[in-house]
Amino acid sequence: MSSNLVPCIIAGGSGTRLWPVSRYTMPKPFIRLHDDETLLQKTLRRAAAVTDSGKLLTVVNRELLFRFLDDYRALQLQEDCELVLEPFGRNTAAAVLLCALRVRELCGGQAQLLVLPADHLIQDEPAFAEAVRRAQELAGQGYLVTFGLQPEYPETGFGYIRTGDALGEAGYQVAEFLEKPELELAQEFVASGSHLWNSGMFCMSVDTLLTEAERYVPSLLQSVEACWQQGQHASGQDYEQVELDAETFAMVEDVSIDIALMERSDRVAVVPCRLGWSDIGSWQAVSSLAPADEQGNRIQGEVILHDTRNCYIDSPSRLTAAVGVEGLMVVDTPDALLIAHEDRSQEVKVIAERLKEKGHPAFLGHLTTVRPWGTYTVLRDDDGYKIKRIVVKPGASLSLQAHHHRSEHWIVVSGTAEVVNGEHSFLLRTNESTFIRIGEKHRLSNPGLIELVLIEVQCGEYLGEDDIVRYEDVYGRDTSGEPV
């Protein structure tokens, strides 16, 4: 048990079943639960509680780096933050093997990985710690260890694991992985006492994982190693990152670690556990986390109900009224509203998929966009003009930039701005304004200690985010024509 444990958090997943809160640029790990913590934050805390290596490794899309750091920094954890930045999603086999390569660099081949999806909820932390202890014991014996959850009901949306011979007190050999069953079969599984839900969490030593990968999926491992060679190491203010090369990453097979390895290897064990676990796979699952009133309603925000029962209504920014309805899931966001029957909340993904096909803005992102320097919210987008509310973090700075097709009126409504406008550089205080001409180089920074809030009114014949020429950018973003 002396080997180091490195939690490896896989912050992927689209969470289309949690539309309209989850979007392409706001995947499930970043969804905030009712206690105002994101699933990612909960996973980071949970990981920090069990690590003994002083390190937390996270695999995340590079576009989500700054969103990740916002969540991470808010927790003020003591552990070293290690990041692997993917240019796009490539399933779990790639992510887990990349973690193994990174952990070998950091802690050697004896170190153990604890692979944790960032979008699950675990409510029983002591049980989790105990399960990890057992998994480490089996991983120390050279097993690829899965966590098998005691099934609570005949769920047809999960894969199952059938237990084989016992491996001491810690767990069992895996006899068989079973795909998502029909209801009748699921009922048999639950009744059997020997079937567990496959949680998607794993524990294994780097050496075991790479040995088994070499044996069962050598070409996959080779492609991952090739990609890893091209990775760019860099240090952030409070984190280390390896940014993967898109070209070599694209050569890696898109396959889950279950299919690539777990279902093939004969060194697979399972630790049965009961963790108060949820994959937060639907609005019904989210709903069940909120307390119900006497009529069975669970509400967030300003809601007025008349003879309404067993509804979940999440309406943080507008008034919602319900009359004589029952069993509805209502989720309101500034640009999109969902109304679903509680028994059909899995099918919300159908809506998200249809929006994806259309390239609909309500699939891609929210009206508020998160940037390294802060956020902007589109308040109005009309013919010839667009209004944004821009929030810049203390000390942060947008790129030095110019636009071909629009001029901008800036009005500071809170805090102090440092402005570069053409040849001039000056401070702009609350209730002061400036005008940026078309083509003029400009930059907005927040030199202060509180947030800067600025209203920007853009005027022009073309107001797309891609009308930007960047000259300098402190976040290392492309300075040759990408969106802000």
Add this chain to the structure above:
Amino acid sequence: MSSNLVPCIIAGGSGTRLWPVSRYTMPKPFIRLHDDETLLQKTLRRAAAVTDSGKLLTVVNRELLFRFLDDYRALQLQEDCELVLEPFGRNTAAAVLLCALRVRELCGGQAQLLVLPADHLIQDEPAFAEAVRRAQELAGQGYLVTFGLQPEYPETGFGYIRTGDALGEAGYQVAEFLEKPELELAQEFVASGSHLWNSGMFCMSVDTLLTEAERYVPSLLQSVEACWQQGQHASGQDYEQVELDAETFAMVEDVSIDIALMERSDRVAVVPCRLGWSDIGSWQAVSSLAPADEQGNRIQGEVILHDTRNCYIDSPSRLTAAVGVEGLMVVDTPDALLIAHEDRSQEVKVIAERLKEKGHPAFLGHLTTVRPWGTYTVLRDDDGYKIKRIVVKPGASLSLQAHHHRSEHWIVVSGTAEVVNGEHSFLLRTNESTFIRIGEKHRLSNPGLIELVLIEVQCGEYLGEDDIVRYEDVYGRDTSGEPV
């Protein structure tokens, strides 16, 4: 049949059952149906089609005058527009008697009133014209004539009229007015063949009405006459108005014309008719006007449905998605959302009443406020600042005003503004801006031929609409401290 007919449109009613589209400052007559005409506009057109006096008289709250004129002018009718402006609602007896006094002034005592609520829908215009012809015949014989609709189903929300002896071909004497019945009784009424829905439309000569009022409600008539004496006559650009005095109007009894007169007089007749009539008394009634798709859904706006049936979804400004639901009425507005079961849409008024008790902004008005000079929409209302989109009609002008607690940044995003800012007067073109200091006298006008659209960013410690000092106002509004 030679007497003049003057349609008298009663543009009152709160329409709480059509919340959140109808609000206190946006009552039911001003609701726009799916053909983009308001109920008031439809009533005005219907009235213009039957008048032979060349006049249309409307009773409306004085706060709604400019909203009325917008609707009226869009129709480009040829008739003279006569208005009685009420300081507040005082039920139908007052409104109808005031109409009688005005029509006597305009056309003499032989003239006939055709009293029409402004918030009903009549789809069979020829049948309406024929019913009016019959009513005029009976009114010419000295009857107070009601229009009795052939009941289409056992409605429990309407009053009924039982017919008595026939009065030739034109109609019947009224045997009895009956209050809203229980369902069983309503079923008997429908089966009887002698019961009609009381439509709230009337026809009678001025002399008959005043004679009967003198006989049955002399003190009510006296108070109405006293109020009439204090009324201020004035001419608008394309209308004549009599504005009632609030003090004397407050002395008039708050009672319906039915209770005050119709249920007492023995000179009451009824014209049975079938008009394709609806009182648009609920969202279900509005819904029934829209065409249904194969699944029975009636949708307005951008809506995505998955396995959804028999729903009415009105979502003009946001995306709404529905999954696995049935029989819902969903009405979305920028600041409030309603979800009601189709069978319960009458109970929407309960929500409106609860909001009224709270003095909730979503009861009082919309985010867009209609003013004589145009509209303003609150885009954001935050600590220390507020953002408005202001639209000024061509030729219109806001009052010369100043504020004690806020400064204002103005940015023209469409059209041209004429600005008074302290000692200076100048034009502001699209993409130009100005800054109004706290306490500075200022005025905004649109000298142009197209709408002026201006973004206003207010900054200050207090941003209420009541922080205004008016110095001059072309619309005759209080120049001593009222809201804009």
